[in-house]
Amino acid sequence: MKKSVRQVAAASRNTTSEQKGSFGIMTYTIVRRSFGLTWLAVLVALALPTIQAQTSPAGSSPTFAKDVAPILQNNCQQCHRPNQSTPMSLLTYQEVRPYARAIRTKILSREMPPWGVDPTVGTQAFENKMALTDAEITTITDWVEAGAPFGEAADLPAPREFAEDHVWSLPGEPDLVVASTPHLVKGGSGQTWAEVFVDLPITEERWVKAYQSKPGKDDVEIVHHMMATVILPDGEDDGFGFHYTPGKPATVYQDDAGFLLRPGSQIRFDLHFDAKEHDIVAKPQLGLILYPKGYEPKHQVDRLNFASLSELDIPAGEVTRHDGYALMRENFRVMTFMSHFHELGKRQCLELIYPDTGETEMLNCADFDFYWQTVFRYEKDAQPLIPKGTILHTINYHDNSLANRLNRDPKNWTGFGQRSTDEMAIAMFEGVKLTDEEFQQAREERLRQLEAQD
Numbered sequence: 001m002k003k004s005v006r007q008v009a010a011a012s013r014n015t016t017s018e019q020k021g022s023f024g025i026m027t028y029t030i031v032r033r034s035f036g037l038t039w040l041a042v043l044v045a046l047a048l049p050t051i052q053a054q055t056s057p058a059g060s061s062p063t064f065a066k067d068v069a070p071i072l073q074n075n076c077q078q079c080h081r082p083n084q085s086t087p088m089s090l091l092t093y094q095e096v097r098p099y100a101r102a103i104r105t106k107i108l109s110r111e112m113p114p115w116g117v118d119p120t121v122g123t124q125a126f127e128n129k130m131a132l133t134d135a136e137i138t139t140i141t142d143w144v145e146a147g148a149p150f151g152e153a154a155d156l157p158a159p160r161e162f163a164e165d166h167v168w169s170l171p172g173e174p175d176l177v178v179a180s181t182p183h184l185v186k187g188g189s190g191q192t193w194a195e196v197f198v199d200l201p202i203t204e205e206r207w208v209k210a211y212q213s214k215p216g217k218d219d220v221e222i223v224h225h226m227m228a229t230v231i232l233p234d235g236e237d238d239g240f241g242f243h244y245t246p247g248k249p250a251t252v253y254q255d256d257a258g259f260l261l262r263p264g265s266q267i268r269f270d271l272h273f274d275a276k277e278h279d280i281v282a283k284p285q286l287g288l289i290l291y292p293k294g295y296e297p298k299h300q301v302d303r304l305n306f307a308s309l310s311e312l313d314i315p316a317g318e319v320t321r322h323d324g325y326a327l328m329r330e331n332f333r334v335m336t337f338m339s340h341f342h343e344l345g346k347r348q349c350l351e352l353i354y355p356d357t358g359e360t361e362m363l364n365c366a367d368f369d370f371y372w373q374t375v376f377r378y379e380k381d382a383q384p385l386i387p388k389g390t391i392l393h394t395i396n397y398h399d400n401s402l403a404n405r406l407n408r409d410p411k412n413w414t415g416f417g418q419r420s421t422d423e424m425a426i427a428m429f430e431g432v433k434l435t436d437e438e439f440q441q442a443r444e445e446r447l448r449q450l451e452a453q454d
């Protein structure tokens, strides 16, 4: 009954397609190509100079007060402020100054803010986007290179106000709050993971309109990220969760769409903690706004796993690429995507091969970070519309070299499996199926929007 996310992700690759009706994976073949370390080095070398080459207008070095503080307010402080799960606060000049060089490094490598979507591929219109523009990166790096000057106090923006962390950002009070059983995180225990199972307190089927998962009042400062996943009464788990990272707003399904909850299900909280010095009891929770009893939204939110890469061959010390192919049997409107790998997961690209013409389109590529497990939520007008008959081509990279800080043993060959030391490569979509007519309408609406923008 109780399965870990890894076991479940592995198991569901066989069952999801059948249980989700006509959706599924027809064939998923694998081609392995491996790249030496030089390949990554080339990518990094190509990426950095384009950013560094840009400079601000001559004679006007950016200052903290005028140029840098607003960027930090909008992109960093939701996590980097007191009593959060971050190593330091970035509110004031005094707090930021010692980290100037570290900030430069982390934003150039795009490790901060922790986002991952490749800015050069596909749409960048995501509701939960956390990314600096090239211009913002240039401003900060120029500032660091100019010696990180403070500037004029009069230029400082008013401090950003933050809602109290335990207050929901849902559109209204939640109809249902699922509270995790309290979990003790020992002081000084470093990075730890926990799984907590809680029965879902409903007695009849209910449809979710909006959700938010988040830490409790006392544990904001140790919850690095979390995922609340629904385990169906038969023990099946689609591996997809209600995701939390600090500062992430509630998710509201639009357009009469909802996610079905069944009685007898459980919620599994997957928690990643970064302990403080003292003991803290964590009480994370999931808040749900439900459609009224008996009401059925027109569109059921579906969660699909494209997950049959059961033959992975990842030699010691190498960066590998594995390709997978899956047939989309129905028209689908994609609301979110996420990748699921283990510690060696590096990057995933999603390409569509359209029916009839065979034309291809790269949807998005995203670097993967096991420490964040980000769910990428498209803005409504950017949600990919995939016609049935399309083949989804996934390109999956694993990094089994020393360069991967999470690699436990770069001397070991690694393959597919369910242990955390084994690997996986799964692409997950959340979205709604569309009839041919609905699909046509959605496509026409999208074309009109695109024309209006031109």
Ligand code: HEC
Pocket: 072, 075, 076, 077, 078, 079, 080, 085, 086, 087, 099, 102, 103, 106, 107, 112, 113, 114, 130, 132, 224, 245, 246, 247, 371
């Ligand atoms: C979603 C939360 C979040 C956001 C937004 C975020 N950070 Fe971080 N940051 C973290 C966490 C958590 C860590 C600790 C390392 C980790 O878990 O990756 C970290 C680590 C860092 C570090 C390394 C600190 C050290 O100990 O060396 C730097 C530098 C940094 N962040 C800068 C930034 C900057 C600059 C921004 C905005 C442009 C930013 N971060 C936005 C959560 C965040």
